Amino acid sequence: MTLLFDTWYVAKRELIKFFRTKVRLVVTLVQPVIWLAFMGNTMNQVTDNPFGAQLFGTSNYLAFMTPGVILMTVLFGGVFGGMSIVWDRRIGYLEKLMAAPINRGAIPFGKSLAVMVQGAIQVAAIVIIATLFGVRFQTGIGGILVIILLASLFSGILSGISLSLAASIRTIETLMAVVNLFTLPLMFASNALFPIDMMPGWLATIARLNPVTYAVGPIRELTLHGWEWGKILPGAGVIVGLTLVFMGVSQLVFQRATSE
């Protein structure tokens, strides 16, 4: 009970700041617009033919790409979890939190919760923008809510990873560099922007193992086709599983780093 309470207030602190930072809010909205408007329009000819439509599963490249943009946004947002711990350690706030009688587990959980709520808000914004660009989500409101939930859980994975790294990395710059080192390849070695069948063999092999591909699967299915559980559940299971694993890892690493 205390854990939930403490987690909420750790997260609330981050969320107050998230909504206060107007620039970050605007960038959050502008980024998907840029992706969808430029990249989407450039690539639209690719799917504008029967062959392309079959390969991508839709004749609307924007609809194909929207799940990719969603994943990309939550992929890059996860780093903020670790960053806020690095920052708190630097200004002494982390110590202050630990001097309070809160459940220590609430600190990493709260940071991740904040990241996941921010992710959900960003994804909701992307869905609205994509709709304005003419993308129709085949599963309607229900599907959109599941998409938001899955994307939000996925940002929890990245938050867990960045929190775990933050235990031993003491500067924000280094943490950013290390996180980008694997988020960019994860992004491009996946089916987020192009179907796996278009990739050279070696890349396709990597892409099939890539967790981003697993996450794109159910979201794309819900966007383009419908409630086909056989295609939704495996990906959803991987997302939930990895979220639990990395939440656990971030807990362990944090408890170890703060017990002296």
Add this chain to the structure above:
Amino acid sequence: MENAIEVAGLVKVYKNGTKAVDGISFHVARGEIFGLLGPNGAGKSTTIKILIGLLNPTAGELRINGVDIRAYPAEIKRATGYAAQETAIDDRLTGWENISLQGRFYHLPGREIRDRATEMLKMFDLYERRKDLTATYSGGMLKRLDIACALIHRPQILFLDEPTLGLDVQTRQMIWDYIERLRTEYGMTIFVTTHYMEEADVLCDRVAIIDQGKIVALDTPDALKAGIGGDVIYVRFSGIDGNEAALRTKIGAVAHVRRVEPTADGAYRVIVEQAGEETIPQLFALCDQLGITINAVSLKKPSLDDVYLHFTGRAMRDAEESREAHARARIMRGRARRGK
């Protein structure tokens, strides 16, 4: 009545092998202002962090309000407040948000947080600015807010680690006035570390000097100063012509006088065990009898700096010089960061 803090044989060895605290013992009475003095790396912060449950002791008995801190960490946390050396204020939150979140972390109900935060912000003269982002606060305001936050849950014992480090003289004075008020108005026990010896002298009931993890002296500031060898009275006479030897013998016979030495400029230095201000009238009375005039007199009492020098073999100033520079650099960095 049990003591607020009792420490016996406290040892802390860090995982990397550094022995930060090496078997210290002391107690702090309820309502006492207790100062822990010592240079950087002497073990002051480590001691505080162990007492509030941030670090685990390697060995030793520790009790707060008679309760073993290892057995009941949560209870100890509720009984103690802590303001670290760095002012741990989130500068993208307002003063009000900072203090009310702190209340949440101490599991206070919302209503109590509102009342208590209002009371504390008013006491520390921050209430008018409560809705401003703390990025706009001055260094002194941030420190005050930090202490106010540490008081949100009405702790009985307040731990302050270097509360005046890097602040200007006026602000330091103000912080100490607040600390005094906490004791007089709330009967709070205050455990403070500082390296400003004058401050410790004026405000602490008792001080412990810690050096390389060991307590080398512990007493009231006056007793410590008296202990290291007395006040020095500097006097200049006129009309002694040829009676120097007799005068010196007579002064030497005055109560508490240890010895009399001539100085290079023809005056005398009278070393007194203690209470030099009480010896001066006796010198005047003596000179009256002898028909000698006193032209000038001054009294120098040993300072805590002298005490520190006596016990550690080096001046606090030398040990602290690099630390001051370090603190200044940190503050400048902080300003640059906020300026961005």
